[in-house]
Amino acid sequence: MRVELVDSKIVVDGQRYDLILEVFEYEELILQEKPNFELSRSLWDLDFVCLENELEIEIEIYGTFRQSKVRLNFGNIFVGDYFVIGNQVIVFSSSACSILHEISKHQIFPMNEISISQFVFLERLLERQGHHFTNRNALRKFLGKGIISSRESVAKLTLSPFAYQAIGTEWILSCFEHGDGGVLLADVMGLGKTLQSIAVINDLVSIGKNNRLVVCPGTLVDNWKRELSKFAPHLKVLIHTGQWRYGIEKHLVGYDLVITTFETLNNDIGLLSDIDWQLVIVDEAQAIKNPKAQRTKSLKRLNAKYRLAVTGTPIENSLMDIWSIFDFLRPGYLGSYSEFDNRTQSSEIDAAQVHQLLSGYMIRRDLDDVGSQLPPITLINHSLDWPAALDQIYEEVRLEALAEFRRSGGLVATTRLRKLTTHPRLHGLETPSNETLSPKFVALKDILEELFRNGDKALIFASYNYMIDLIVGEFSSIYPNFLITNLDGRVLTEDRQPLIDEFNAVSTPALLACNPIVAGAGLNITGANHVIHYNLEWNPAKEDQASFRVYRPGQVKNVFIHRFFYAHTIDQVIDERVALKRELAAQTVDGKLTEEDFLAGLEVSPGDFRHRD
Numbered sequence: 001m002r003v004e005l006v007d008s009k010i011v012v013d014g015q016r017y018d019l020i021l022e023v024f025e026y027e028e029l030i031l032q033e034k035p036n037f038e039l040s041r042s043l044w045d046l047d048f049v050c051l052e053n054e055l056e057i058e059i060e061i062y063g064t065f066r067q068s069k070v071r072l073n074f075g076n077i078f079v080g081d082y083f084v085i086g087n088q089v090i091v092f093s094s095s096a097c098s099i100l101h102e103i104s105k106h107q108i109f110p111m112n113e114i115s116i117s118q119f120v121f122l123e124r125l126l127e128r129q130g131h132h133f134t135n136r137n138a139l140r141k142f143l144g145k146g147i148i149s150s151r152e153s154v155a156k157l158t159l160s161p162f163a164y165q166a167i168g169t170e171w172i173l174s175c176f177e178h179g180d181g182g183v184l185l186a187d188v189m190g191l192g193k194t195l196q197s198i199a200v201i202n203d204l205v206s207i208g209k210n211n212r213l214v215v216c217p218g219t220l221v222d223n224w225k226r227e228l229s230k231f232a233p234h235l236k237v238l239i240h241t242g243q244w245r246y247g248i249e250k251h252l253v254g255y256d257l258v259i260t261t262f263e264t265l266n267n268d269i270g271l272l273s274d275i276d277w278q279l280v281i282v283d284e285a286q287a288i289k290n291p292k293a294q295r296t297k298s299l300k301r302l303n304a305k306y307r308l309a310v311t312g313t314p315i316e317n318s319l320m321d322i323w324s325i326f327d328f329l330r331p332g333y334l335g336s337y338s339e340f341d342n343r344t345q346s347s348e349i350d351a352a353q354v355h356q357l358l359s360g361y362m363i364r365r366d367l368d369d370v371g372s373q374l375p376p377i378t379l380i381n382h383s384l385d386w387p388a389a390l391d392q393i394y395e396e397v398r399l400e401a402l403a404e405f406r407r408s409g410g411l412v413a414t415t416r417l418r419k420l421t422t423h424p425r426l427h428g429l430e431t432p433s434n435e436t437l438s439p440k441f442v443a444l445k446d447i448l449e450e451l452f453r454n455g456d457k458a459l460i461f462a463s464y465n466y467m468i469d470l471i472v473g474e475f476s477s478i479y480p481n482f483l484i485t486n487l488d489g490r491v492l493t494e495d496r497q498p499l500i501d502e503f504n505a506v507s508t509p510a511l512l513a514c515n516p517i518v519a520g521a522g523l524n525i526t527g528a529n530h531v532i533h534y535n536l537e538w539n540p541a542k543e544d545q546a547s548f549r550v551y552r553p554g555q556v557k558n559v560f561i562h563r564f565f566y567a568h569t570i571d572q573v574i575d576e577r578v579a580l581k582r583e584l585a586a587q588t589v590d591g592k593l594t595e596e597d598f599l600a601g602l603e604v605s606p607g608d609f610r611h612r613d
Contacts, residue, residue: 157199157231164370165192169199171363172308182307182329184285186364189312189450190378190560194227197281197310202232204306205256209278215299216283218261219439222383222567224283228257240264249274262287262295269298277304284446285309288328289321291337300328312450314362319344319354330361366454367558377551377559381575384439386421386566391607394420394569397427402602410598411538417570417602422467422535434474440534440564441470447562448475451530452482452509456557458530461516461546465490467534468513475511482508488515496523503527516546525549529557534564536571538597540578568609570601577601 161169168185175183187193201212214224221241228237235256240246241264249271252258265272280302282288288296288309307329315321323340326333334340334357344354386394397420401413419426424437434441444460451458462468468486476484483506487499496518503510504527512525516537519525528550537543543563551559565571577597 157195157202158233159231161192161195161199162370162373164365164373165196165199168196168363168365169203172196172200173203175361176306180330180361181305182309182326182361184309184311184314184325184329184358184362186311186314186362188364188366188454189447190367190380190558191365191370193310193312194224194283195231197283197308198228198231200308201257201279201281202235204279205235207278210254210256211275211277212257212279212281213272213275213277213302213304214257214259214281214283215262215265216259217287217442218263219384219443220283221259221261222385223381224259226381226383240268247271262298265298266294269301273301273303275303277302279306279308280304281308281310282328283310285311285325285328286313286321289324291324291327296324296328300331313446313453314364322354322358326358326361333361377547377561379561379563382443382562382564383567383572384443384564386569386606387437387439390420390424390437391605393424393427393429395605395607398602398605405599405602410595410601414570414598414601418535419464421566421569421571422462422464423470425470426464426466434470439566441474443564444471444532444534445474447530447532448511452479455509456530457503457506457510457528458512458532459519459525459528459546459550460511460513460532460534461519461543462513462534463516463537464535465515468515471511471513471534479509479511483510485512486514487512487519489518491518500525514546516542519546519549523549524552524554526552526554526556529555530560530562532562532564536563536565536574536578538574538577540582543578566606568604568606570604573597573601573604 168187172183172185185193185196187196197214204212216224218241221239225237225239228235236254238246238252238255238258240252240258240260245264245268246252247268252271252275260268260272280299282299288299290296309325309329311325314325320337320341323334323337327337335343394417397417401417405413416427421440423434423441424431425434429437431437435445448458460468460471462471465486465488468488472484472486483503485499487496491499499512500523503512503525506527510527512519512528531547531550533543533546547559547561551561563575565575577600
């Protein structure tokens with residue numbers, strides 16, 4: 001008897017049959033209802049036999065033919081290769097598959113289309129069987145042709161996310177649905193991790209259960225409020241910070257989301273650990289890299305069904321950083337601290353192996369992965385909380401500025417307040433470090449650390465030379481091997497272009513701290529792809545001119561514009577006035593500065609909003 005495989009048909013002694021496979025053994029996949037196929041001639045019972053590199057299929061033929069066994073070699077079908085039919089994933093393993101299927105209608109890996117839910121299920125199934133499938137790393141980024149995202153909750157956001165953000169959201173939710181209690185979202189800076197987190201929250205809210213918690217640095221609370229109001233204004237949110245916060249459990253439940261800080265978590269851990277949270281998100285998760293820190297210990301005491309860690313820098317100093325994060329996400333997964341430390345110190349396991357170990361529970365995309373989906377320029381507003389310890393000083397300066405407003409004019413009157421919000425040292429306050437009482441400087445340090453890690457360059461625009469000196473002095477000492485210098489009025493005119501040429505040419509990360517008047521017009525600094533406006537200007541044209549030093553012909557990278565401002569201070573008023581003037585300019589309406597603009601900046605006080613919250 002001669003058996004052949006021709007055009008997806010079995011040919012037995014010249015007679016063609018549809019190839020129908022029935023497998024009796026199954027492990028993970030269980031059919032609720034056994035499919036029925038009409039067989040015109042015969043039934044084929046197949047057993048899968050795993051050889052060293054290939055999968056051979058034993059066929060028993062019944063019916064009009066005498067019972068016989070033949071072997072068909074389908075070539076390079078590896079253990080871990082799979083079919084996808086509807087919502088079912090069929091995996092070739094060392095034992096067997098688990099459903100009927102028509103091989104003539106489906107391709108062997110790689111599939112033309114696979115849902116993220118199928119992908120996650122497949123990963124978990126293979127992990128339990130000790131297998132990995134071909135091209136896992138390529139699929140890990142969910143950017144391959146045919147990968148689809150159909151999560152309906154993403155469409156419910158007021159603004160549509162990019163495709164990679166929708167995919168990230170669905171991956172997180174699929175992990176939760178398939179029994180993974182904790183996962184890590186580690187996209188690089190600028191790719192919208194907060195938006196993806198909000199989309200996850202939005203989906204879980206649709207289930208109907210409450211009790212979701214975000215824990216983040218105090219400087220990011222206002223940013224979370226702004227992002228939620230932009231993308232999901234329908235959510236009922238409680239900010240659990242400050243001296244007027246609730247102290248009774250019943251007042252914290254019933255919200256779609258509760259947001260608190262690491263500091264408040266430490267103080268209220270007795271209260272917060274009594275609540276059964278559906279989801280706990282830790283933003284800027286690198287903050288828990290030290291397992292001995294109180295914030296880390298407090299976070300691990302929380303009861304949560306699902307846990308999501310969000311950070312663009314999951315490993316800052318050593319592999320032990322990722323151990324601490326995963327000990328929150330999946331306790332015990334990497335063993336004890338000492339066990340993991342011994343394995344990494346002895347080179348028993350290296351970074352590549354750790355990544356392979358964690359890849360099923362971590363999604364990380366960089367700019368090269370999603371660049372085609374990004375707009376040419378991405379604006380990132382960093383709304384920061386003004387430090388409460390400076391409320392009184394701010395109020396004193398504000399009242400003094402109001403007193404001299406009529407006498408000296410708005411621009412002069414607001415200058416001292418703008419200097420204070422730039423950095424307390426510009427007001428003459430002595431602080432132990434540049435980061436003390438300066439959330440802006442803390443945020444700057446975090447951003448530069450991440451973009452330098454990615455090999456990028458940045459321009460920082462600051463209105464005051466003293467601030468430029470603080471920036472250059474601090475980061476020159478931290479990164480002595482990088483080009484970090486100033487570009488302001490103290491640099492001779494004939495020396496400016498050579499400096500820019502050097503900056504554009506160096507292959508290492510680099511930083512120019514610039515004055516917007518000197519470096520804000522006419523220069524081509526396309527070697528950088530990040531622009532950081534450390535303090536905002538009243539005039540939107542001045543800000544735009546500074547940004548366009550980077551975003552101009554010759555730029556080959558995606559450009560990111562970062563804007564720093566403190567909520568409920570003169571900074572926020574400047575931000576709002578700049579936005580209004582841009583809108584008026586787009587309508588060809590004169591939006592020049594008025595004394596009313598300056599007065600509005602002097603009428604806002606962070607202390608008033610703090611007591612109101």
